[in-house]
Ligand SMILES: Cc1ncc(COP(=O)(O)OP(=O)(O)O)c(N)n1
C-alpha cells in the first residue's frame with residue numbers, strides 16, 4: 001500500500017560548504033512547503049557532512065519534515081535521520097533496511113528501469129525514484145527516463161519520486177504523469193532568487209498536475 005509521507009516537493013541540498021547559507025536557504029524552502037529533505041553533498045569531507053547533517057537534522061525536526069541522507073548509511077545512522085537514499089553503487093538496500101529498521105525511509109534509484117524498481121521493492125525500499133526525467137544541469141550525464149514510467153510503476157504499489165531537471169515550468173507534467181513526489185536541486189537552490197517562494201509555486205503546480213492525473 002502507498003504511504004503518504006513520500007508526497008509533494010522533495011528538496012535535495014546542493015554541494016554547498018557554507019553552513020550558514022545552507023541552513024538559511026533550507027529553512028526558506030521548508031517554510032515554502034517542502035515535504036522531504038535530502039542531504040546530498042558530493043564536495044564535503046566526512047567532518048563537514050557530519051556537521052551539516054546534524055544541523056539540518058535540528059532544522060527539519062522543527063518543521064517535522066523527514067531528513068534523508070544521500071549515499072551514506074553510516075551518517076544516517078549516526079545522526080538518527082529518518083532515512084537514506086541509495087543509488088546503484090551506494091550499497092545494499094536490504095542491509096540499509098536491516099540497520100535502520102522497519103520504519104525508516106529507504107529510497108532507491110531505479111533510473112529508467114522497472115526491473116530495478118521491482119528488485120528494490122523486494123529488498124525493502126520505501127520509495128522508487130526514476131530519472132533524470134528532464135535534462136539536468138546538476139547531473140548532466142544522468143541518463144533520461146521517460147515520464148511514462150510512472151504509469152508502469154503504479155502496479156508496484158510503492159510511492160514514486162521523479163528527479164532531474166524539474167522546474168516550475170515542467171513540474172505539473174511530473175504530477176500529471178503520476179509521480180507522488182518531485183525531487184529538485186537546481187531550480188530551487190541554484191537558479192531561484194527566492195527559494196521559499198519557488199518552493200511554494202512548484203508545490204502548487206505539482207498538485208495541479210496530480211489533480212489532472214486523478215481526473216479531477
Ligand atoms: C530522490 C533521489 N532520486 C535519485 C537520486 C540519485 O541517486 P544516485 O543515482 O545514487 O546519484 P547521486 O545522487 O548519489 O549522485 C537521489 N539522490 N535522490
Ligand SMILES: Cc1ncsc1CCOP(=O)(O)O
Nearest residue numbers: 136138139164165184185186
Ligand atoms: C541526483 C540526480 N540524479 C538524476 S538527475 C540528478 C540531479 C537532480 O538535480 P536537478 O534538480 O538540479 O536537475
Ligand SMILES: [Mg+2]
Nearest residue numbers: 071086087090
Ligand atoms: Mg548515490
